Amino acid sequence: MVLVSVMALLLRVISVLSVSLSSQAGLTVEAEPGDDVTLWCKHSLTKSAHLFWCKHTNNSVPVYIACKYYSLTLPLNPCFFIPESNRSVMRVNSTFSSLTITAVNLSDSGLYYCSSLEGKYMIFSNTTRLQIKSNSLD
Numbered sequence: 001m002v003l004v005s006v007m008a009l010l011l012r013v014i015s016v017l018s019v020s021l022s023s024q025a026g027l028t029v030e031a032e033p034g035d036d037v038t039l040w041c042k043h044s045l046t047k048s049a050h051l052f053w054c055k056h057t058n059n060s061v062p063v064y065i066a067c068k069y070y071s072l073t074l075p076l077n078p079c080f081f082i083p084e085s086n087r088s089v090m091r092v093n094s095t096f097s098s099l100t101i102t103a104v105n106l107s108d109s110g111l112y113y114c115s116s117l118e119g120k121y122m123i124f125s126n127t128t129r130l131q132i133k134s135n136s137l138d
């Protein structure tokens with residue numbers, strides 16, 4: 001029992017470690033089903049704008065996972081046009097945005113990145129591939 005919880009803790013520490021490397025380009029984060037995963041992107045907003053987290057899988061167009069209206073002067077606001085999810089919580093500061101997904105499962109696998117609209121241009125951050133391993137301990 002103790003061994004199992006130490007193991008679970010270790011796995012959690014490992015997934016936190018791998019996540020902390022994820023702000024660079026094209027990295028892969030591996031997690032086990034049930035893990036909480038935090039992904040990061042660097043944004044470059046110099047004025048108020050909507051900031052999106054997108055998810056791209058092999059067989060689909062990108063989908064919006066979360067969105068905030070980032071303002072230089074006001075607190076962070078939800079985007080009224082994208083429903084807030086309890087499972088995927090987005091945070092933003094002046095440099096980074098994080099997306100915390102609670103209790104991931106296989107269907108959370110995919111390529112994640114941030115996007116914003118700056119004037120006429122869509123800006124994309126570097127990507128993180130989230131790979132959910134099938135649980136070999138079961």
Ligand SMILES: *[C@@H]1O[C@H](CO)[C@@H](O)[C@H](O)[C@H]1NC(C)=O
Nearest residue numbers: 023024025026042124125126
């Ligand atoms: C994306 O990754 C490349 C290569 O590591 C890096 O040079 C670039 O600054 C990164 N871009 C952002 C927006 O973080």
Ligand SMILES: *[C@@H]1O[C@H](CO)[C@@H](O)[C@H](O)[C@H]1NC(C)=O
Nearest residue numbers: 082083084085086087088089
């Ligand atoms: C989020 O959690 C709250 C409190 O547990 C619940 O009332 C609400 O219905 C949940 N919303 C969604 C979208 O699951």
Ligand SMILES: *[C@@H]1O[C@H](CO)[C@@H](O)[C@H](O)[C@H]1NC(C)=O
Nearest residue numbers: 040092093094095096097098
């Ligand atoms: C934004 O959050 C990241 C992660 O917590 C932190 O490393 C960074 O210093 C923060 N930046 C600012 C400007 O607060």
Ligand SMILES: *[C@@H]1O[C@H](CO)[C@@H](O)[C@H](O)[C@H]1NC(C)=O
Nearest residue numbers: 033087103104105106107108
């Ligand atoms: C993963 O979780 C989501 C949200 O709870 C659920 O809709 C989906 O059916 C789950 N997928 C698998 C493969 O368990």
Ligand SMILES: *[C@@H]1O[C@H](CO)[C@@H](O)[C@H](O)[C@H]1NC(C)=O
Nearest residue numbers: 056057058059108109110111
């Ligand atoms: C997408 O395709 C690549 C290469 O075929 C594969 O390694 C990866 O697991 C796939 N990702 C998903 C989320 O299906």
